[in-house]
Amino acid sequence: MIEIHGLSFRYAGSDRDALQNIELTVPDGDFLGIIGPSGAGKTTLIHSVCGLVPHRRGGDFYGSVTVDGMDTVDAELTDLARVVGTVLQDVDSQMVAANVDDELRFGLENFGAPKDEIEERIVEALRAAGIEDLRDRVIGSLSGGQKQRVAIAAILALRPKILLLDEPTGELDPAVSEQIFRILREMNERFGMTVIVVEQKIMLLSSYAKTLAVLNDGQLEVAGPVREVLKESRRLEEIGVNCPRVVTLSRHIEDLTSGAIAATVEEAEAMVREVLR
Amino acid sequence: MTGFLDYVPGSSVLHRLDPLTKLVLSLCVCISAFLTDNLIFLLVLVGMDLLLGVLGGVFQKALRLLSGLLKLSVFLFLLQVLFVRSGAVLFEYGILKITLDGLFVGARLVLRLTAATLPLQLLLSVTQLSDLSGVLVQRLFVPYKYAFTLTTAIRFIPVFAAEMSGIMEAQTARGVEFDTKNPVKKIGLLLPLCAPLLISSVGKIHESAAAAELRGFTLRTRASQSKRYAFIPADYAFLVFSLLLIAAGILF
Ligand SMILES: Nc1ncnc2c1ncn2[C@@H]1O[C@H](COP(=O)(O)OP(=O)(O)OP(=O)(O)O)[C@@H](O)[C@H]1O
Ligand SMILES: [Mg+2]
Numbered sequence: 380m381i382e383i384h385g386l387s388f389r390y391a392g393s394d395r396d397a398l399q400n401i402e403l404t405v406p407d408g409d410f411l412g413i414i415g416p417s418g419a420g421k422t423t424l425i426h427s428v429c430g431l432v433p434h435r436r437g438g439d440f441y442g443s444v445t446v447d448g449m450d451t452v453d454a455e456l457t458d459l460a461r462v463v464g465t466v467l468q469d470v471d472s473q474m475v476a477a478n479v480d481d482e483l484r485f486g487l488e489n490f491g492a493p494k495d496e497i498e499e500r501i502v503e504a505l506r507a508a509g510i511e512d513l514r515d516r517v518i519g520s521l522s523g524g525q526k527q528r529v530a531i532a533a534i535l536a537l538r539p540k541i542l543l544l545d546e547p548t549g550e551l552d553p554a555v556s557e558q559i560f561r562i563l564r565e566m567n568e569r570f571g572m573t574v575i576v577v578e579q580k581i582m583l584l585s586s587y588a589k590t591l592a593v594l595n596d597g598q599l600e601v602a603g604p605v606r607e608v609l610k611e612s613r614r615l616e617e618i619g620v621n622c623p624r625v626v627t628l629s630r631h632i633e634d635l636t637s638g639a640i641a642a643t644v645e646e647a648e649a650m651v652r653e654v655l656r
Numbered sequence: 657m658t659g660f661l662d663y664v665p666g667s668s669v670l671h672r673l674d675p676l677t678k679l680v681l682s683l684c685v686c687i688s689a690f691l692t693d694n695l696i697f698l699l700v701l702v703g704m705d706l707l708l709g710v711l712g713g714v715f716q717k718a719l720r721l722l723s724g725l726l727k728l729s730v731f732l733f734l735l736q737v738l739f740v741r742s743g744a745v746l747f748e749y750g751i752l753k754i755t756l757d758g759l760f761v762g763a764r765l766v767l768r769l770t771a772a773t774l775p776l777q778l779l780l781s782v783t784q785l786s787d788l789s790g791v792l793v794q795r796l797f798v799p800y801k802y803a804f805t806l807t808t809a810i811r812f813i814p815v816f817a818a819e820m821s822g823i824m825e826a827q828t829a830r831g832v833e834f835d836t837k838n839p840v841k842k843i844g845l846l847l848p849l850c851a852p853l854l855i856s857s858v859g860k861i862h863e864s865a866a867a868a869e870l871r872g873f874t875l876r877t878r879a880s881q882s883k884r885y886a887f888i889p890a891d892y893a894f895l896v897f898s899l900l901l902i903a904a905g906i907l908f
């Protein structure tokens with residue numbers, strides 16, 4: 380479980396808070412999507428959970444973040460990393476090895492995974508990320524999207540209890556983005572991993588996440604089950620978060636149906652049929 | 657196209673050698689090039705470097721480095737020829753004086769530079785960086801942090817180069833003439849770029865270190881490495897050969 384209470388953070392030298400009085404609880408097994416305009420504080424929030432804030436980012440930190448019983452300020456970065464696997468926004472800077480195989484091996488070796496398990500876990504993680512064919516490639520020769528999947532595989536191999544991803548589909552086309560989210564859903568459902576993902580494409584979030592948190596200007600605007608949050612579509616649009624067109628559509632239909640919100644294309648279809656009948 | 661320091665995958669004898677052997681061999685070629693004063697032996701070393709390049713299937717890359725070194729070599733050669741004033745005079749005109757000694761010193765410097773640079777490039781072409789750091793940690797007991805720093809520095813060279821040319825392209829688009837033939841003017845244009853480049857590089861390295869820490873970097877010890885290295889018969893042959901090179905360097 381992750382508990383965030385009264386969290387405010389201001390980067391050293393900055394004159395405004397990157398995060399302001401955040402209250403958020405993420406239960407075990409949740410699939411949380413974080414969305415918000417650029418500069419809203421999404422990355423800062425992710426860093427607050429994995430411990431980079433405040434351990435590796437100078438600034439004023441108020442409030443508390445508790446991850447799996449550990450206070451992030453008191454715990455060592457490495458001890459947090461045993462529980463939390465993080466895929467950072469900048470893929471290039473998180474590559475530590477020269478080739479894909481070593482990239483996956485790195486974390487496994489560091490955390491002391493049993494030597495006879497390493498091979499199996501590498502194969503499994505590569506398969507999960509759909510990049511078995513890249514295993515012997517030199518990192519420098521990969522495309523942005525391929526690197527992104529290598530970064531994800533390297534974290535999946537560690538089998539963390541909590542998985543944090545900062546815009547993991549930033550450089551991917553829609554089909555591959557879907558594939559990544561299917562992987563995340565599988566990790567979440569099959570292994571009970573808690574997944575927290577920052578994502579700009581709200582359509583993806585609303586079809587895969589269980590809960591949504593909307594950040595704007597360092598503040599948590601709304602948080603809750605996807606359906607509840609989507610009901611606030613008018614407010615989201617004011618912030619600059621475009622709702623899925625099906626949501627906008629269902630809002631128009633709302634007057635006619637008085638109530639329910641469609642979150643996926645299928646539901647919207649059913650709803651439209653219902654209205655048209 | 658791969659960068660001139662990148663690893664080139666392959667299955668040649670050189671690729672299969674133990675990383676330690678390759679490290680020893682390339683260092684021995686360098687040391688030998690500095691021990692000897694004999695021009696013929698230096699030429700033999702350069703020839704051998706190229707031959708090893710053929711053996712490792714990276715001959716084209718070695719040639720590219722050679723042509724890259726050519727400009728610098730010509731410059732260094734001329735410098736030596738013009739500044740060495742001792743020995744039999746071959747040509748004299750005003751203060752300009754070219755001596756036999758000058759020609760020798762210049763040729764020696766250039767050949768030495770070439771003979772010592774090629775094996776380092778060859779080493780990186782046929783050895784994965786991770787194997788290099790792996791063997792430093794496992795066999796030579798270098799602390800992992802230092803080995804990691806070394807390999808990261810090598811890995812970042814192309815990243816910096818790309819960044820530099822990115823900045824230059826952007827500036828060229830704004831009308832800055834980087835293609836000027838005047839070297840003084842060019843340096844004047846490039847110097848101001850160093851600060852931003854350095855800042856962004858340091859930033860990148862910081863990010864990289866933080867990311868490594870999130871994956872348990874600080875827990876890593878000598879025992880963490882799961883890959884083990886072992887000598888094949890060819891390794892012993894190459895090691896003996898390396899020692900012979902040192903001996904030859906002392907002799908000639
Ligand atoms: N290292 C830093 N030093 C100072 N200010 C920073 C630093 N990193 C981020 N900020 C500022 O903090 C605020 C929040 O940034 P953050 O990176 O968390 O936003 P974000 O929501 O992730 O944006 P994006 O969608 O562009 O990734 C921004 O105003 C940003 O300028
Ligand atoms: Mg961000």
